[in-house]
Amino acid sequence: MSGDVPSLPDGITVEPAAPDDRLDVLRVLDAAMLETDASALPARIDAGDVLVARFERTGSVVGALVTTRPEPGQRHVDAVAVRRARRGRGIGSALVASAVRAVESDPEADRVTAAFDAAVEGFYADLGFAVESAGEDGDGRLSGRREVRGAGDGGE
Numbered sequence: 001m002s003g004d005v006p007s008l009p010d011g012i013t014v015e016p017a018a019p020d021d022r023l024d025v026l027r028v029l030d031a032a033m034l035e036t037d038a039s040a041l042p043a044r045i046d047a048g049d050v051l052v053a054r055f056e057r058t059g060s061v062v063g064a065l066v067t068t069r070p071e072p073g074q075r076h077v078d079a080v081a082v083r084r085a086r087r088g089r090g091i092g093s094a095l096v097a098s099a100v101r102a103v104e105s106d107p108e109a110d111r112v113t114a115a116f117d118a119a120v121e122g123f124y125a126d127l128g129f130a131v132e133s134a135g136e137d138g139d140g141r142l143s144g145r146r147e148v149r150g151a152g153d154g155g156e
Contacts, residue, residue, distance in 0.1 A: 032082075
């Protein structure tokens with residue numbers, strides 16, 4: 001299942017974050033009340049595990065996605081957020097779809113996972129994630145998993 005990237009609004013691009021984007025990524029996540037390990041962010045940027053949505057005209061970061069590598073073969077969406085004024089335009093979907101495409105091109109990885117609130121279940125389901133309950137603690141969180149290639153496929 002190949003991840004088609006949703007169309008973005010004119011003037012918005014999705015690209016790997018650069019070291020200079022660190023503070024902007026943290027600001028976007030903070031504005032959405034999401035947290036990530038700020039001390040690990042430079043290493044994640046260097047590894048290509050952080051994507052930004054950028055407004056081309058000004059170069060400003062309007063969305064960000066951070067992935068982690070919790071175990072071999074897996075990339076986990078740690079946080080994804082879009083500035084409030086830019087929400088509802090497909091930017092978050094494009095960030096997640098771009099992360100899935102990056103995993104598809106990595107022969108060492110075969111799945112993308114995420115944990116999220118039930119309110120965004122449709123967002124992940126629309127992007128091809130199989131959604132299930134994240135646990136029995138009753139907190140209402142869900143988990144999603146998207147396989148990017150069959151076992152033993154090896155990529156291409």
